[in-house]
Amino acid sequence: MKDNAKISSAVIKRLPRYRRYLSDLQKKNVDRISSNELSNLIGYTASQIRQDLNNFGGFGQQGYGYNIQSLYNEISSILGLDKDYKMVIVGTGNLGQAIANYTHYYKSGFMVSAMFDVNPKLIGLRINDIEVLDYERLEEFMQDNSVDIGIVCTNKDSAQEVVDKLCAGGVRGIWNFAPTDLQLPEGVALENVHLSDSLHSLAYYINRNSQMKDQD
Structure with missing residues (x-):
């Protein structure tokens, strides 16, 4: 993971949007999603999504995509939403x-x-x-x-x-x-x-x- 202090504010501001869409997918009982599929939902390019998430570690798997529950939890933790x-x-x-x-x-x-x-x-x-x-x-x-x-x-x-x-x-x-x-x-x-x-x-x-x- 990169030093969070060096991650641009633009990336941080996109994280809540990722989290919101992942939450909606969980409610629809979707288990995993590729960056291309997420791109079609959110509107960011697949490359942008991968670059954003790679700032915090490798959450996806080649040929599998992202586990939605796991990625939602990771983004929640990054944003500090696992605290009160x-x-x-x-x-x-x-x-x-x-x-x-x-x-x-x-x-x-x-x-x-x-x-x-x-x-x-x-x-x-x-x-x-x-x-x-x-x-x-x-x-x-x-x-x-x-x-x-x-x-x-x-x-x-x-x-x-x-x-x-x-x-x-x-x-x-x-x-x-x-x-x-x-x-x-x-x-x-x-x-x-x-x-x-x-x-x-x-x-x-x-x-x-x-x-x-x-x-x-």
């Missing part, structure tokens, strides 16, 4: 509540242990039996509880302060939905989900497709 993660959400407006509901029903080892907000109308609200706490209690909660992931659903002006408190409290990763770039200490992982960036990219492709049709 405790999370807190800061900012429990519509987006924060939607994420809390998603993680609750998805039930994939990511557990929301607390939620925080500054809005008096939201403080005390229970979402999936988790009470929304006053943001002023965040630092105290972080001192008393082990938290792996901080989920930031605040406005951009508050996000950096929130992240500073989460990092000081020992989180190992930040899932950021605030529309701003953040500064994190070394050793804390960051995944940005900029909804407006994604929507703007979609607008580009819509207009590009329209222009191509006009040229036909």
Whole structure:
């Protein structure tokens, strides 16, 4: 296996897609699949699939392909999905509540242990039996509880302060939905989900497709 630090982020971002398709195949009681067959399902080339998986070791066998259950388990382990993660959400407006509901029903080892907000109308609200706490209690909660992931659903002006408190409290990763770039200490992982960036990219492709049709 190669040093994971040297594996490109593009490869890592493709792994959850592989895992999702493998999960669907398991539900259909499919035992094995070739890279060519997987290519037809996912849309990546067979060569790309083999290159991606070879970063982590030889999972396939010549003439046999990939054992779906084994490959699913290997990718789950590579992604760290064989562990459980405790999370807190800061900012429990519509987006924060939607994420809390998603993680609750998805039930994939990511557990929301607390939620925080500054809005008096939201403080005390229970979402999936988790009470929304006053943001002023965040630092105290972080001192008393082990938290792996901080989920930031605040406005951009508050996000950096929130992240500073989460990092000081020992989180190992930040899932950021605030529309701003953040500064994190070394050793804390960051995944940005900029909804407006994604929507703007979609607008580009819509207009590009329209222009191509006009040229036909």
